[in-house]
Amino acid sequence: MDYDVLVVGAGVTGCATAMELTKYTLRAGVLEAGEDVCTGTSKANSAIVHAGFDALPGSLKARFNVEGSRLMPALARRLDIPYRRNGALVLAFSPEERAGLEELLRRGRANGVEGLELLDRQALRQREPRVSPEAWGALYAPSSAIVCPFELTAAMAENAAANGARFHFGARVTAVRREGELWALETQAGCFRAPVVINAAGLGGGTLHNLVSREKVSLVPRKGEYCLLDRKVGGLVSHTIFQLPTRMGKGVLVTPTVHGNLLMGPTALDVEDPLATDTTAAGLDRVIQQARRSVPELPVNRVITSFAGLRAHPEGEESDFILGEAPGAPGFLDAIGMESPGLSAAPAVGAFLAESAAYLVRASVNRSYDGSRPAVCRPAELSPEERAELIRRRPEYGRIVCRCEQVSEGEILDAIRRCPGARSLDGVKRRTRAGMGRCQGGFCMPRVLELLSRELGLPPEEITKGGGGSRLLWGPTRKRGGEGE
Amino acid sequence: MISCDLAVIGAGPAGLAAAIAAREAGVEDILVLERDEAAGGILNQCIHSGFGLHTFQEELTGPEYAARFRARAEELGIPIRLGVMVLGLGSDRVLTLTSRERGLEQLRAGAVILAMGCRERPRGALNIPGYRPAGIYTAGTAQRLVNMEGLLPGREIVILGSGDIGLIMARRMTLEGAHVQCVAELLPYSGGLKRNIVQCLDDYGIPLRLSHTVVNIRGRERVEGVTLAQVGPDRRPVPGTEEDIPCDTLLLSVGLLPENELSEGAGVALDPVTGGPVVGEDFSTSVPGVFACGNALHVHDLVDFVSQEAAAAGRSAARFLKGGPPAGPVIPIRCRDGVRYTVPQHLAVEAMPPEVTVRFRVSAPFREKYLACYINGTRVFHGKKRIMAPGEMEQYTLRRAALPADAREIVFCVEED
Numbered sequence: 001m002d003y004d005v006l007v008v009g010a011g012v013t014g015c016a017t018a019m020e021l022t023k024y025t026l027r028a029g030v031l032e033a034g035e036d037v038c039t040g041t042s043k044a045n046s047a048i049v050h051a052g053f054d055a056l057p058g059s060l061k062a063r064f065n066v067e068g069s070r071l072m073p074a075l076a077r078r079l080d081i082p083y084r085r086n087g088a089l090v091l092a093f094s095p096e097e098r099a100g101l102e103e104l105l106r107r108g109r110a111n112g113v114e115g116l117e118l119l120d121r122q123a124l125r126q127r128e129p130r131v132s133p134e135a136w137g138a139l140y141a142p143s144s145a146i147v148c149p150f151e152l153t154a155a156m157a158e159n160a161a162a163n164g165a166r167f168h169f170g171a172r173v174t175a176v177r178r179e180g181e182l183w184a185l186e187t188q189a190g191c192f193r194a195p196v197v198i199n200a201a202g203l204g205g206g207t208l209h210n211l212v213s214r215e216k217v218s219l220v221p222r223k224g225e226y227c228l229l230d231r232k233v234g235g236l237v238s239h240t241i242f243q244l245p246t247r248m249g250k251g252v253l254v255t256p257t258v259h260g261n262l263l264m265g266p267t268a269l270d271v272e273d274p275l276a277t278d279t280t281a282a283g284l285d286r287v288i289q290q291a292r293r294s295v296p297e298l299p300v301n302r303v304i305t306s307f308a309g310l311r312a313h314p315e316g317e318e319s320d321f322i323l324g325e326a327p328g329a330p331g332f333l334d335a336i337g338m339e340s341p342g343l344s345a346a347p348a349v350g351a352f353l354a355e356s357a358a359y360l361v362r363a364s365v366n367r368s369y370d371g372s373r374p375a376v377c378r379p380a381e382l383s384p385e386e387r388a389e390l391i392r393r394r395p396e397y398g399r400i401v402c403r404c405e406q407v408s409e410g411e412i413l414d415a416i417r418r419c420p421g422a423r424s425l426d427g428v429k430r431r432t433r434a435g436m437g438r439c440q441g442g443f444c445m446p447r448v449l450e451l452l453s454r455e456l457g458l459p460p461e462e463i464t465k466g467g468g469g470s471r472l473l474w475g476p477t478r479k480r481g482g483e484g485e
Numbered sequence: 486m487i488s489c490d491l492a493v494i495g496a497g498p499a500g501l502a503a504a505i506a507a508r509e510a511g512v513e514d515i516l517v518l519e520r521d522e523a524a525g526g527i528l529n530q531c532i533h534s535g536f537g538l539h540t541f542q543e544e545l546t547g548p549e550y551a552a553r554f555r556a557r558a559e560e561l562g563i564p565i566r567l568g569v570m571v572l573g574l575g576s577d578r579v580l581t582l583t584s585r586e587r588g589l590e591q592l593r594a595g596a597v598i599l600a601m602g603c604r605e606r607p608r609g610a611l612n613i614p615g616y617r618p619a620g621i622y623t624a625g626t627a628q629r630l631v632n633m634e635g636l637l638p639g640r641e642i643v644i645l646g647s648g649d650i651g652l653i654m655a656r657r658m659t660l661e662g663a664h665v666q667c668v669a670e671l672l673p674y675s676g677g678l679k680r681n682i683v684q685c686l687d688d689y690g691i692p693l694r695l696s697h698t699v700v701n702i703r704g705r706e707r708v709e710g711v712t713l714a715q716v717g718p719d720r721r722p723v724p725g726t727e728e729d730i731p732c733d734t735l736l737l738s739v740g741l742l743p744e745n746e747l748s749e750g751a752g753v754a755l756d757p758v759t760g761g762p763v764v765g766e767d768f769s770t771s772v773p774g775v776f777a778c779g780n781a782l783h784v785h786d787l788v789d790f791v792s793q794e795a796a797a798a799g800r801s802a803a804r805f806l807k808g809g810p811p812a813g814p815v816i817p818i819r820c821r822d823g824v825r826y827t828v829p830q831h832l833a834v835e836a837m838p839p840e841v842t843v844r845f846r847v848s849a850p851f852r853e854k855y856l857a858c859y860i861n862g863t864r865v866f867h868g869k870k871r872i873m874a875p876g877e878m879e880q881y882t883l884r885r886a887a888l889p890a891d892a893r894e895i896v897f898c899v900e901e902d
């Protein structure tokens with residue numbers, strides 16, 4: 001299949017890029033190894049739209065973070081996704097750490113971050129009463145915000161698809177060839193060609209880059225582990241609470257999420273395996289210990305799940321995003337090394353890459369681009385009258401499937417029917433939150449499985465948790481006619 | 486807004502028994518609300534026998550036991566609305582309902598009985614490290630898949646937690662042709678009923694590994710194995726005892742939690758130990774007109790006691806609706822030294838029936854120890870028990886005749902001698 005521009009990877013970077021590409025008159029395709037969007041680093045991070053005070057002034061991280069954070073509110077509005085500007089606090093635990101805060105303040109101002117302010121102990125406690133009494137002061141960043149990374153990524157993908165971009169799942173790029181003016185990308189789903197390729201393959205991006213470029217890069221997976229707390233304690237703090245960044249990253253934070261849970265993490269540990277998203281006893285212990293340093297009262301018995309994400313860290317200190325044409329590979333544009341603040345930066349990075357690509361293929365502005373996305377129906381957010389009226393018209397919104405998060409059958413069907421839609425239990429969970437609550441899917445899993453099986457026309461034993469070999473069931477029982485021994 | 490005299494939330498054995506007793510006590514306008522498509526609650530998936538020994542003096546399966554109560558409710562013409570979920574409950578006893586058929590509704594009830602049952606603790610609550618692949622289920626979810634949907638979750642099974650559901654599923658999975666490697670239990674004793682250990686593990690040669698836990702889960706897509714380790718007296722894994730067990734499924738039976746989101750929304754005070762409402766001997770909660778019973782009140786091992794308790798709650802709701810006399814002074818029932826909680830947590834001495842059953846659990850296994858009851862600091866009962874275990878609910882009957890007029894406090898505890 002031939003395209004003008006091919007994006008490899010359907011994480012937040014790839015989906016933002018795909019969306020931005022459809023603002024031009026060109027044929028855009030997305031090749032994703034997984035079964036859905038948002039299955040890599042974009043699904044397991046802190047979900048913070050950083051204000052942009054800790055990136056080195058002049059770096060790509062600084063520029064795109066600040067730009068992305070400015071774009072995010074309007075983007076969230078037009079795509080109808082949850083976003084909340086809750087502000088961030090960076091704590092200092094001693095007068096010696098004050099220098100650290102001042103350095104961040106300096107960087108932030110140089111980067112163009114607005115509203116930064118140093119708080120003394122009293123002002124800090126006033127703003128966030130639950131922070132540790134040991135905290136001596138803080139840097140306050142009012143423009144820091146939280147988003148839902150799943151919904152952001154899925155929404156941008158849907159907008160891209162609605163405006164003509166095509167998504168190919170189960171399409172891992174395994175080889176790249178130059179064919180005249182074109183790049184030919186070999187995948188399990190066939191060969192795809194385009195004059196311009198955008199490498200947004202996350203942790204897989206280093207390998208792709210090295211296939212085509214004379215300058216090699218090495219991406220080190222840097223693991224970050226998290227614990228998520230029950231919504232019942234979600235109101236414990238209202239800001240995102242950081243500690244002073246270290247050489248390894250921004251340190252362990254405590255933050256509310258847009259859905260009202262409390263998140264604590266991440267750790268930072270370099271690993272070898274780019275698929276090692278397992279959590280460890282030591283890591284989780286460390287998360288709890290460090291988080292308690294900021295907020296001593298954290299009720300760790302309210303943990304409902306833990307998870308880990310992998311940063312694609314380019315080898316070396318003070319590394320930066322790797323953006324733009326790979327040396328020696330005309331038309332092959334990289335968007336790799338996208339560690340934090342890659343989520344915040346994605347809208348700006350996407351716009352930048354799309355503009356570069358459009359220039360290369362001489363595309364013009366697409367006047368029929370539609371910036372919205374088909375409305376998402378969220379019965380719980382309607383007034384009782386509106387909700388009653390909705391269920392009268394569409395009874396499936398009246399049947400609750402996930403009782404913890406109160407997700408209706410209608411919302412699950414929507415998630416499966418949207419384009420690109422959910423193909424697995426995790427896909428449904430990321431889009432609707434069914435199974436994300438305190439029972440973690442114990443109750444709704446069989447129901448969601450049944451809906452997926454019906455909608456996709458597959459027997460239940462072929463439904464997966466998250467694509468590939470993650471089948472949920474072995475098969476029918478003996479009574480149902482399964483084979484026995 | 487629709488209305489009824491008595492709204493019962495949940496049509497499990499608790500809800501059914503409560504509704505039946507309330508009707509028998511003269512309440513005409515009852516509505517039982519059940520989100521599932523069938524009444525019977527968790528019993529519908531418990532196809533093993535062992536229910537009703539106390540109530541019917543015979544061994545029934547879960548669905549059979551439920552069917553008897555369903556039939557009685559039908560006979561009495563009690564309306565049970567299926568497929569309707571109660572989304573909210575206010576302290577004014579106004580319920581918010583949603584269903585396919587009637588959409589969103591508000592229901593004003595004269596009295597409410599909370600009978601929502603319980604839910605299982607998931608993996609996250611244990612914070613087990615490792616991957617998060619397919620193949621990790623709570624035992625109850627697996628039970629539902631196997632017994633109700635005819636779907637087998639896996640073939641090589643490790644079960645963590647020796648709660649009753651875990652034990653029963655060890656047998657079920659074996660009968661379905663799967664291989665259960667072992668049941669691992671963190672504590673040095675099982676949390677399940679003795680008879681289940683014998684009938685579900687011993688009879689099938691399934692090892693029960695006490696003082697063991699899962700410290701790691703392998704497999705990116707589907708479970709490929711778990712690491713089991715021995716735990717010390719502090720319940721932390723002992724380094725060097727790790728052992729890898731290949732399997733494709735991990736079932737968790739690590740505790741049940743009373744379902745009380747609705748109760749909390751209504752401002753009902755909860756007992757931090759049981760996770761259920763704090764109640765008096767009439768099963769009234771801290772919110773007037775709201776009563777609680779069954780697994781929503783505290784987790785039960787035997788359905789017979791659920792039915793008994795629920796019937797008492799139903800009668801109390803009937804009394805409340807008729808505007809019964811005020812209960813008079815209330816005294817606390819406390820626990821210490823070896824007794825973890827009691828239900829009820831308080832008692833209205835003047836209003837109490839001739840006999841009140843106090844149910845409780847001990848905090849650790851005890852052999853040849855004494856159960857003691859004190860009233861106003863004076864020991865009124867001291868009885869030797871051969872075995873008391875956290876997995877088996879204990880009970881004690883308080884007689885009104887035996888209570889002094891100036892009773893201020895009742896305390897239960899375990900004593901050495």
Ligand SMILES: Cc1cc2nc3c(=O)[nH]c(=O)nc-3n(C[C@H](O)[C@H](O)[C@H](O)COP(=O)(O)OP(=O)(O)OC[C@H]3O[C@@H](n4cnc5c(N)ncnc54)[C@H](O)[C@@H]3O)c2cc1C
Pocket residue numbers: 008009010011012013014031032033034037038039040041042043044045046047048049050171172173174200201202203204205208222223224225266309310311312335338339340341342343344345
């Ligand atoms: C612990 C942690 C915390 C973070 N916190 C924040 C934060 O709070 N705020 C913030 O702004 N940023 C944060 N980040 C960074 C942010 O998550 C990432 O920058 C962002 O998600 C990267 O998105 P991506 O699309 O580039 O990569 P990914 O989401 O990894 O997407 C890459 C996609 O490419 C696919 N792929 C890989 N190889 C191939 C191939 N050969 N062929 C086809 N497809 C392929 C993968 O399947 C994957 O879907 C955090 C990161 C981590 C790990």
Ligand SMILES: Cc1cc2nc3c(=O)[nH]c(=O)nc-3n(C[C@H](O)[C@H](O)[C@H](O)COP(=O)(O)OP(=O)(O)OC[C@H]3O[C@@H](n4cnc5c(N)ncnc54)[C@H](O)[C@@H]3O)c2cc1C
Pocket residue numbers: 494495496497498499500518519520521525526527528531534535536537569570571572600601602603625628649650653744747778779780781784785786787788789791
């Ligand atoms: C796996 C298992 C095995 C058992 N084995 C035995 C045994 O061998 N012998 C024995 O005697 N006992 C056994 N028990 C114990 C006994 O079955 C339970 O204690 C009993 O079923 C509890 O009854 P319940 O009505 O309180 O709860 P449930 O049976 O759980 O019923 C609660 C009902 O409330 C409904 N509900 C909850 N919330 C809402 C809402 N918001 N809106 C509408 N409806 C709602 C639920 O759908 C459910 O139907 C077992 C229990 C389990 C779980």
